[in-house]
Amino acid sequence: MRRRSEDSLLRNLRRTLARRGVDRLGDDAAILSGGPTSWAVTVDQQIEGVHFTAGTPPKVWARRLVAVCLSDVAAMGGRPTHAFLALQATPTLDVAAVLEAVADECARSDVELAGGDLASDSRCGGSLTVMARPVAGGRWLRRSAARPGDTLWLGGPVGWSRLGRELSGSAAIERLPAAQRRDGRRARRIHREPTPQLALGQALARRRRCAAIDVSDGLALDLARLCRESGVGAVVEREALPCPPEALARALGLDRLDCALHGGEDYVLLFTLAPGVRSSPEAGPVRIGTITDGGGLVLATGGHTRALPARGWDHLSSGTSGG
């Protein structure tokens, strides 16, 4: 059976909508209308066997469902207000625990869980729709706003989540060499409990010009999406990348650079700033490269450069894929 990538399906959806005069799928959320009553709306899913393993506690995947949606809102620079849950429950699922976790995680970001639907199913999962308003004095962040000469930034470390995915089993940490267990626990926490960068996104939304996307499917693949929407290329500096520790990656049989570039599920913001801007609006982000006038994606290591393939984590084929 031919594997289909999420990007190919999104292209399909986009073509379907384009034939109807709708072209809103370039960003992390759809923007409903301009002006003071403008809303951004985003939908995400967490499905057992796809986004989390069968033994994952309901609270963990329920919170993750909220976090990945809010990360989309962060990439739009919005202020999330309302959430709507479509829950799929097996007969043994602790539905109350899921609802509490979703409502808790929403409340942490001042979001109201305002409605939902429940259905029995053969596996657990949920989809969440989140509505957001523009932040006061800001505009919606778009993927299409990058220009040659802009600097390229990452809101936080990448690659840890990929390592944490390997450590989701209960005894996985104990199987690590003792010296790697502390980092292992950190990686698992980062994978399980992504923190949407809402404050950073809102600060960026007040900037004069800024392109942004959240790194959900891997730095390289999401950078390729941002560059495609902006019609630009990018150079990523290998030395500037906030990679996970080499020893932990090696203990898990993985390459730390590969995890950082293609691992996915990092849920940090990847954004650009205009050439004159020297620093990020908040502490934490690191500058990792420069936007170029075409030429695709390039990885620069010292004096050498190589093409950076737009490969990342694909939820549809449950593995890595070309974008």
Add this chain to the structure above:
Amino acid sequence: MRRRSEDSLLRNLRRTLARRGVDRLGDDAAILSGGPTSWAVTVDQQIEGVHFTAGTPPKVWARRLVAVCLSDVAAMGGRPTHAFLALQATPTLDVAAVLEAVADECARSDVELAGGDLASDSRCGGSLTVMARPVAGGRWLRRSAARPGDTLWLGGPVGWSRLGRELSGSAAIERLPAAQRRDGRRARRIHREPTPQLALGQALARRRRCAAIDVSDGLALDLARLCRESGVGAVVEREALPCPPEALARALGLDRLDCALHGGEDYVLLFTLAPGVRSSPEAGPVRIGTITDGGGLVLATGGHTRALPARGWDHLSSGTSGG
């Protein structure tokens, strides 16, 4: 394993939200704020093995997903504007066909499919979030607006969908006695292609006072919900009920009154009108009873009355259940 009803889960969700000061689950959609920027938002799901059988063509269940959501909007008296799809796809699903069908069905009601998310899964299904605006000169319809003395109306026939559910197999119509095949095809079409009563809902929204709900889980169960929200009872006149044909029900081993009262998935509006109002705002609806001052639900047949159990179709337990 204990079977849980959808109502018990909704009560659970409601308690969870009530502890947070949110109480919006009494109606078919959540209302976000009053005034000219008010929105109603509703979420519904169609899942293989729960709402449709494995062999159902993608176009059929995709259109049904839109229709059941729009029926919620109809029950609010709203004008639907935007839809967001979370699609779950098996490797063999014709995703383009689903997207086309969803976009087509949305366009028929002037709704824009504005965004979505796609994930691989072990079964097909989708959840749809629909946003709606109030209709010009109207207000949101609520379940809680019924008063004793109001007349009770049904927007269309009930029970046909329950018969159609039995006829979803490809050869099911041919197995019927020849005289029942025409009605059988009609029942299957009503089950497969519910028609949301948007125009009726919008006309009702312009009335001075009107309570409404859509019959999704069975007339008796949804009437019980409306009465609970309004703090009233109701008498339903057996002779006035638009039941399906007795011969077709008998050929399928079902009771036509039971199908009409408890079959579910009818997606017609059940509404009340103030005592002085003599007719429905649109042709088609039939008066089926009267709202009473408490006393629960009563079915009146000639001079006799009996209690009407709040039993209906339950998507969670895939069968009938008490409400």
